[in-house]
Amino acid sequence: MVNTESLENVVLELRRGVIVLAALSQLGSEEYGYSLLKKLADLGLDVDQGTLYPLLRRLEAQGLLESVWKLEESRPRRYYVISAEGKKLLPKLKKEWAGIVSVMDKMLA
Amino acid sequence: MSLVDRYVAEVGRHLPGEQRADIEAEIRSNLEDMIEDSGEDKVVSVLKKFGDPELLARKYTQKKNYLIGRHWYEVYMEVLERVLSVALPVSLIVWFFIKFAEDSDNLTRILIQSASTTFNIGIHIWFWITVVFVFLEHSNATPIELGGEAREWSPDLLPQLPKPRQISISEGITDVILTLGGIGLVAFSSSLLRVEDGNGAIPLLHPDLWKVWLPIFFGLAGLTLLHDLFKIKIGNWTPALTATNILLSLASIGYLLALVFTQDIVNPAFMSALKNETPAQMQQSVTWTIWISVAIIIGCYLWSIVNSIIMAKRLPVKK
Numbered sequence: 001m002v003n004t005e006s007l008e009n010v011v012l013e014l015r016r017g018v019i020v021l022a023a024l025s026q027l028g029s030e031e032y033g034y035s036l037l038k039k040l041a042d043l044g045l046d047v048d049q050g051t052l053y054p055l056l057r058r059l060e061a062q063g064l065l066e067s068v069w070k071l072e073e074s075r076p077r078r079y080y081v082i083s084a085e086g087k088k089l090l091p092k093l094k095k096e097w098a099g100i101v102s103v104m105d106k107m108l109a
Numbered sequence: 110m111s112l113v114d115r116y117v118a119e120v121g122r123h124l125p126g127e128q129r130a131d132i133e134a135e136i137r138s139n140l141e142d143m144i145e146d147s148g149e150d151k152v153v154s155v156l157k158k159f160g161d162p163e164l165l166a167r168k169y170t171q172k173k174n175y176l177i178g179r180h181w182y183e184v185y186m187e188v189l190e191r192v193l194s195v196a197l198p199v200s201l202i203v204w205f206f207i208k209f210a211e212d213s214d215n216l217t218r219i220l221i222q223s224a225s226t227t228f229n230i231g232i233h234i235w236f237w238i239t240v241v242f243v244f245l246e247h248s249n250a251t252p253i254e255l256g257g258e259a260r261e262w263s264p265d266l267l268p269q270l271p272k273p274r275q276i277s278i279s280e281g282i283t284d285v286i287l288t289l290g291g292i293g294l295v296a297f298s299s300s301l302l303r304v305e306d307g308n309g310a311i312p313l314l315h316p317d318l319w320k321v322w323l324p325i326f327f328g329l330a331g332l333t334l335l336h337d338l339f340k341i342k343i344g345n346w347t348p349a350l351t352a353t354n355i356l357l358s359l360a361s362i363g364y365l366l367a368l369v370f371t372q373d374i375v376n377p378a379f380m381s382a383l384k385n386e387t388p389a390q391m392q393q394s395v396t397w398t399i400w401i402s403v404a405i406i407i408g409c410y411l412w413s414i415v416n417s418i419i420m421a422k423r424l425p426v427k428k
Contacts, residue, residue, distance in 0.1 A: 032138070032142070034139050034142035034143050035142075048158075048160075049139065049158055049160075050164065050165050051168070053136070053139060054168035057135075058171075075138060076134060077138050078134075078138065
């Protein structure tokens with residue numbers, strides 16, 4: 001019998017690293033928290049609010065994202081977009097990811 | 110107040126002041142976006158998706174929600190263990206003698222008092238060491254930074270394996286402390302083991318013992334101390350160490366037996382002073398205490414002989 005709890009833990013660990021790359025890749029244009037969450041979900045990656053929103057702030061603190069408050073539809077929203085530094089990093093991360101995928105594909109085939 | 114207001118306030122309560130307003134505003138805007146999307150009646154399920162406000166706040170701040178983390182834990186435990194393993198026995202012995210010198214009448218009370226004082230000291234030590242390490246942890250220092258240079262690890266840095274030891278350092282140190290305690294007890298016996306009566310202090314030990322028997326005691330104890338030190342240095346029951354242990358133990362047993370059977374240990378003046386001060390059982394119990402102590406000490410010596418012989422047989426063969 002599969003232990004569902006340990007399965008969930010491993011899946012969670014696997015996803016955690018991916019979310020950073022996913023968020024960076026989708027922030028070429030400005031998104032606010034909820035719109036990014038929906039965008040990722042539409043593309044097939046379900047991320048917890050509790051994970052994504054704090055992550056955006058962390059990435060901003062690391063200088064990979066920039067953010068600005070905008071008032072629209074009578075509601076203030078914090079928009080995030082990839083920074084110059086993030087743009088430099090993203091191709092390297094993509095390459096790293098492609099390497100991991102090809103290795104793991106071979107390994108799991 | 111709406112559920113959203115309460116949720117946002119609850120997250121804010123766990124956030125540091127300088128970030129609070131900003132993060133609160135962001136959470137509120139994210140929440141309202143999602144509620145708008147899911148429908149006004151779905152507030153509860155939206156909030157459930159956001160989860161425990163305290164957990165959410167913690168993810169934002171990444172505040173340390175522990176006292177001592179993995180960098181310091183090992184060092185902390187090591188320091189605690191070392192300090193306590195020395196301080197507690199020393200404190201117990203020292204307090205025992207201090208209380209004994211103040212008032213030697215009630216041994217049980219003295220034992221309880223010195224044990225409880227030692228317990229308090231232990232709690233204090235534990236508390237203050239913990240405080241220091243919590244401070245280190247939350248000052249964001251790491252053991253390597255404080256230890257000076259941060260070297261890159263390489264296999265050369267692996268410590269040499271310790272020589273196999275049969276006699277641990279702590280065991281050796283305990284023996285030294287016990288021997289020193291014995292020497293101290295006898296050397297200061299005229300002030301430690303005594304009763305007060307109207308004319309002044311009367312020592313427990315017979316004054317005649319100081320002529321021959323106590324000097325022999327100091328000689329034996331001095332040799333034992335030397336032997337204890339060699340035990341720490343050598344660390345194994347080598348034939349020479351085992352032989353001297355047997356000799357010294359037998360000599361000590363012989364000395365004690367000769368002492369109790371041929372000499373008056375207790376000062377007659379001490380007994381008559383007791384007679385005036387306390388009921389007859391007291392005198393009885395002094396005699397009993399001496400006999401029991403001698404029996405225990407002889408038992409320890411016998412055990413030491415047996416133990417050293419067993420260990421000597423198990424001595425690892427030199428390659």
